[in-house]
Amino acid sequence: MNLEKLGFSRSTYSEVILTVRLEEMINAAPMGVLLNEGGKIYLRVYKGQRIHDMIVNGAEDCVLNITSDPILFYNAIFEKEKIPYCPAERVSSPRIRDCDAYVECSIINVTGHGEYVKAFLKPLLINVAERAVSAYHRAGPAIIEALICYTRLLYFKDADREKAESLKKMIDIFRDIVYHSTENNRLREIATKILERSEEALLTKKTTSTRGLPKKS
Ligand SMILES: Cc1cc2nc3c(=O)[nH]c(=O)nc-3n(C[C@H](O)[C@H](O)[C@H](O)COP(=O)(O)O)c2cc1C
Numbered sequence: 001m002n003l004e005k006l007g008f009s010r011s012t013y014s015e016v017i018l019t020v021r022l023e024e025m026i027n028a029a030p031m032g033v034l035l036n037e038g039g040k041i042y043l044r045v046y047k048g049q050r051i052h053d054m055i056v057n058g059a060e061d062c063v064l065n066i067t068s069d070p071i072l073f074y075n076a077i078f079e080k081e082k083i084p085y086c087p088a089e090r091v092s093s094p095r096i097r098d099c100d101a102y103v104e105c106s107i108i109n110v111t112g113h114g115e116y117v118k119a120f121l122k123p124l125l126i127n128v129a130e131r132a133v134s135a136y137h138r139a140g141p142a143i144i145e146a147l148i149c150y151t152r153l154l155y156f157k158d159a160d161r162e163k164a165e166s167l168k169k170m171i172d173i174f175r176d177i178v179y180h181s182t183e184n185n186r187l188r189e190i191a192t193k194i195l196e197r198s199e200e201a202l203l204t205k206k207t208t209s210t211r212g213l214p215k216k217s
Contacts, residue, residue, distance in 0.1 A: 001126050003035060006066065006101055010035045015144065016064040016103075017076050018043070019085070021093040022054040028076045028083050028096060030147065033064060033121075041105065041121040044113075046155070055110055055119050061091035062121065064103040070143035072096060074190050077147055078197070090125045101128040138181035139191075146174035146194045153198050168198045 008014050013032035020027050029051045033043045041064070045052045065072075075082045085094035091104045105121035153167040171194055178191035 001101075001128050003039070003041070003103070003123065003126070006103070006126065006128070008033065008035050008041065010037075014066075015073075016066055017072060017096060017099075018051065019063045019065060019093050019096060020051055020054050020059045021061070022057060022059040025054065026085065026094060027051050027054055028065075028080060030073050030076050030144075036120070040108070041103070041123060042118050043121070044116045044118055046116045052117065055107065056117060059093070059107060061104070061106045061124075062093050062119075063088050063091060063095050064105065064121075065096040065099040066101040066103070067096070067099040068140055068144075069099075070140040070187065071190065072099075073144050073147055074194075077151065078193070088125075089127070099129070100131060101126065139178045139184070139187050142174040142177040142181070143187065143190055143194070146171045146178075146191060149174070150194050150198055150201075154201055157201055157204075164202060168195075168202060171195050171198050 006014075011034075013034060015030060015032050017028055018031040018033075027050050029049065031043050031045065031051075033041050036042055045055055067073075072083070084097040086097050088095045088102070088104050091106065093104075095102050095104075102125075103123050104125040104127075105123050107119055108122045109120040111118045111120075149167040149171045153164050153171075156167065157164040175191040175195050178187055182188065
């Protein structure tokens with residue numbers, strides 16, 4: 001198995017859940033990753049996030065947990081304490097249980113670019129679970145898109161109110177998609193919670209946080 005076969009690309013972000021350890025501290029967060037010319041993986045991590053500080057302060061390795069489970073993506077932002085970890089094979093950072101595949105990496109370089117750092121990863125081990133394919137569902141991708149809008153809304157809410165309001169409208173649309181495409185109560189509840197959290201964020205006063213994702217559009 002190689003990274004291209006797993007869907008990694010030089011042109012299109014692969015959205016994974018990154019797990020990182022720094023001493024006793026463990027964290028997980030969704031991240032977009034790309035391949036570069038040398039076959040290495042890199043990601044852009046914005047300031048104001050815990051995972052940014054862990055990488056800048058010396059985390060040596062990480063795991064790219066590959067999953068399309070929207071609940072794992074949701075928990076990796078809102079309910080991190082619910083993430084079920086298990087040990088990795090080659091690195092000190094843990095895996096998240098029951099993902100479709102894992103790429104265990106060492107962090108070989110970190111470069112600063114103002115609002116974000118680029119972390120360059122060397123893959124040490126790729127492990128793919130044997131699992132039946134599953135048909136496409138609309139609800140999962142709609143939830144993951146809503147989460148992306150939410151983290152971008154946190155970034156824009158003080159800097160560009162109009163943009164933040166339009167992200168909230170998109171979250172509303174993704175919630176509609178979830179309600180149209182599933183009767184699963186947990187997924188519906190999650191879609192509603194993301195919308196509520198967005199509304200709350202728009203009501204709160206200016207913060208120093210720079211969390212979020214200005215990169216993709
Ligand atoms: C699908 C998805 C992809 C994301 N990609 C990135 C990314 O590439 N870089 C980034 O800095 N934040 C990204 N985020 C936002 C972070 O995951 C989010 O801010 C997270 O809460 C950070 O957690 P932390 O503060 O514990 O580090 C992404 C969010 C989602 C939902």
